[in-house]
Amino acid sequence: MKRIYMDHAATTPVRPEVLEAMLPYFSAEFGNPSSVYSWGRSARKALEGARDQVAALLGASPNEIVFTAGGSEGANLAIKGVAWADQNRGRHIITSAIEHHAVLDTVLWLETQGFEVTILPVDEYGLVSPAQVEAALRPDTILVSIMHANNEVGTIQPISEIGAIVRRHGARFHTDAVQTAGSLDLKVDALNVDLLSISAHKFYGPKGVGALYVRKGVRLSPHIHGGGQEKRRRSGTENVAGIVGLAKAFELAQAERETEVPRLTRLRDRLIEGLQRIPNTRVNGSLDSRLPGNVNVCFEYIEGESLLLNLDLRGIAASSGSACTSGSLDPSHVLLAMGLSHEIAHGSLRLTLGRDNTEEDVDFVLQEIPGIVERLRSMSPLYQG
Amino acid sequence: MYSDRVMDHFTNPRNVGEIPDANGVGEVGNARCGDIMKMWIKVENNVITDIKFKTFGCGAAIATSSMITEMAKGKTLEEAEQITNQQVAEALEGLPPVKMHCSNLAADALTAAIADYKKRAAGTSA
Structure with a gap:
């Protein structure tokens, strides 16, 4: 794989x-x-x-x-x-x-x-x-x-x-x-x-x-x-x-900043744009003043760790601000400080791009995530699909 | 970090969904802490003939929910009430220590569904 x-x-x-x-x-x-x-x-x-x-x-x-x-x-x-x-x-x-x-x-x-x-x-x-x-x-x-x-x-x-x-x-x-x-x-x-x-x-x-x-x-x-x-x-x-x-x-x-930063920024924006097509998804952080490789979104009604496990099963390594992955009972202090509710913060996903990532990688991730989100939502008592 | 059995129940959860004509429904946990389990049971002649769940939560929360539906199906209410969170964790070949307290709520959800059934039954006969 x-x-x-x-x-x-x-x-x-x-x-x-x-x-x-x-x-x-x-x-x-x-x-x-x-x-x-x-x-x-x-x-x-x-x-x-x-x-x-x-x-x-x-x-x-x-x-x-x-x-x-x-x-x-x-x-x-x-x-x-x-x-x-x-x-x-x-x-x-x-x-x-x-x-x-x-x-x-x-x-x-x-x-x-x-x-x-x-x-x-x-x-x-x-x-x-x-x-x-x-x-x-x-x-x-x-x-x-x-x-x-x-x-x-x-x-x-x-x-x-x-x-x-x-x-x-x-x-x-x-x-x-x-x-x-x-x-x-x-x-x-x-x-x-x-x-x-x-x-x-x-x-x-x-x-x-x-x-x-x-x-x-x-x-x-x-x-x-x-x-x-x-x-x-x-x-x-x-x-x-x-x-x-x-x-x-x-x-x-x-x-290599001069060539790598624009490249990562393009990949980042492609990823953000693709993820935003999933309903009930919000992008966290600033769109203007943002690190070139950072993507952070919340998918409502699902929890981050189960999302990460599903991504891992498909060979994709990412992280989340959910409580289960932070090692505490509370989700990310950053997302909470930005005014997100606990419920939504639990469903956060961070994808950070680097030198080894290509447009094909981004497209593969964009092809896999919607199905995972849909499946977890179908199992969620919070989701009235 | 999870056992093969947990991953099996996480990737192929048994009995996911709702029972439209359930006669007992229980829900435990809250979204604030990141785990909610909702369980529907169909009881006939004191036996759980069908059971389904929906869970918002981590891998352990989903796997324990799935596991308990297998453990409870076909059991009498008295037998089902005896199932503990600890037994669910053991049936899954263990859970990481950090998950034992926060995500291991499936027996509580089942108990709540049974209590709901009993309440409804008492209401009907009264």
């Missing part, structure tokens, strides 16, 4: 070029970058080369890049690091209701440690309003964290505009760019951000490695103490192979 992967927002396969770049650093060039002898020096050279590459792609300077073990660590380090370092300036933090749990749960944990938290609502498209950010800023606000684009519904936030406001008020601004590193320009000066986190496995790099941009002058309290690596901001022997892979994957993704 042909298998179609349409869950690229969850993770992506490592590109062959990336794997090839990484391989020497597992064996022949296995040295510890902190060692003085030749093995150490060549590992150090690879590490610093990767740092230069990442810095150039972000329009940053190499000493503003901290390598981490992924997006969750990056968000944790940015948020707790600034909160701890700046707590004498103030203890107020602002974020949005649709952040990834790596941000949201970190901020909520800080609330239990005596910080004050404002969680901004979003509109029906999942957009954070810059005016609301401005209204929420206080003299004691030390940090604002708003994601670049949402992982579930793909809504791209007005980060540059929000960043300018936050800077004017003297707070630090972090953006979780985990979903956008493969498809949007991440020049940190244009985005007006002080901190930005990315994760390699979302753009065809390896899992377990990420990078955090920390603008010069931003104080950051480390949370992994030890050997003082990464200019004392993140101790632990560097994941050299992973970091080399991250840099290579980031470079390829940014270089």
Whole structure:
């Protein structure tokens, strides 16, 4: 059976070029970058080369890049690091209701440690309003964290505009760019951000490695103490192979943006258009300000997990915001924050397109889904077909 | 994550639909939590001669609904009332732990249908 992967927002396969770049650093060039002898020096050279590459792609300077073990660590380090370092300036933090749990749960944990938290609502498209950010800023606000684009519904936030406001008020601004590193320009000066986190496995790099941009002058309290690596901001022997892979994957993704983004956008729009022909279907998120590969819809009267199981039986990999797939009793906090009812949120389907998807894949998915939806609806006590 | 037996009942659910002249109907769960099961029974001479269901829910919710219709068909009301959610899960060769509390409601739906039948029967004889 042909298998179609349409869950690229969850993770992506490592590109062959990336794997090839990484391989020497597992064996022949296995040295510890902190060692003085030749093995150490060549590992150090690879590490610093990767740092230069990442810095150039972000329009940053190499000493503003901290390598981490992924997006969750990056968000944790940015948020707790600034909160701890700046707590004498103030203890107020602002974020949005649709952040990834790596941000949201970190901020909520800080609330239990005596910080004050404002969680901004979003509109029906999942957009954070810059005016609301401005209204929420206080003299004691030390940090604002708003994601670049949402992982579930793909809504791209007005980060540059929000960043300018936050800077004017003297707070630090972090953006979780985990979903956008493969498809949007991440020049940190244009985005007006002080901190930005990315994760390699979302753009065809390896899992377990990420990078955090920390603008010069931003104080950051480390949370992994030890050997003082990464200019004392993140101790632990560097994941050299992973970091080399991250840099290579980031470079390829940014270089191919010009051709890949329009291609994915066309596939996305074809998919959305086809799915909208199914009755009682709503598209979630913004149609104007949306990630190129993201499709998110709700089919009324059916539940997401049973939809995913049926898709899997036909070789199609996708995800859902239903409670059954979120591991909690509630459906997606993102869909609920956008004003969807629990009933409807349970029937959400996310398809995220990537490099390996073709128009044939989209057409196959469009051919399979209507029948699955119809069958599940015919079994649903909520549906009066 | 699901057993073969769950997947069998999920992909080929038994006794899906409604019984127009059912004499007992039960519904449990709510859409808020993501599972609703509705069960129709036809009772003749104290025996469940026909049973059908409709379910809004995950794979486990659909499979347990299907399973219990097979377990209850041909049983007396007393026998059917003895079927527990645990027994349904066992007949399916187990359910993932997270599904045991939220999606394993089929016995409750059947009990509700039987209670509805008894209520109607009492109403007719009175």
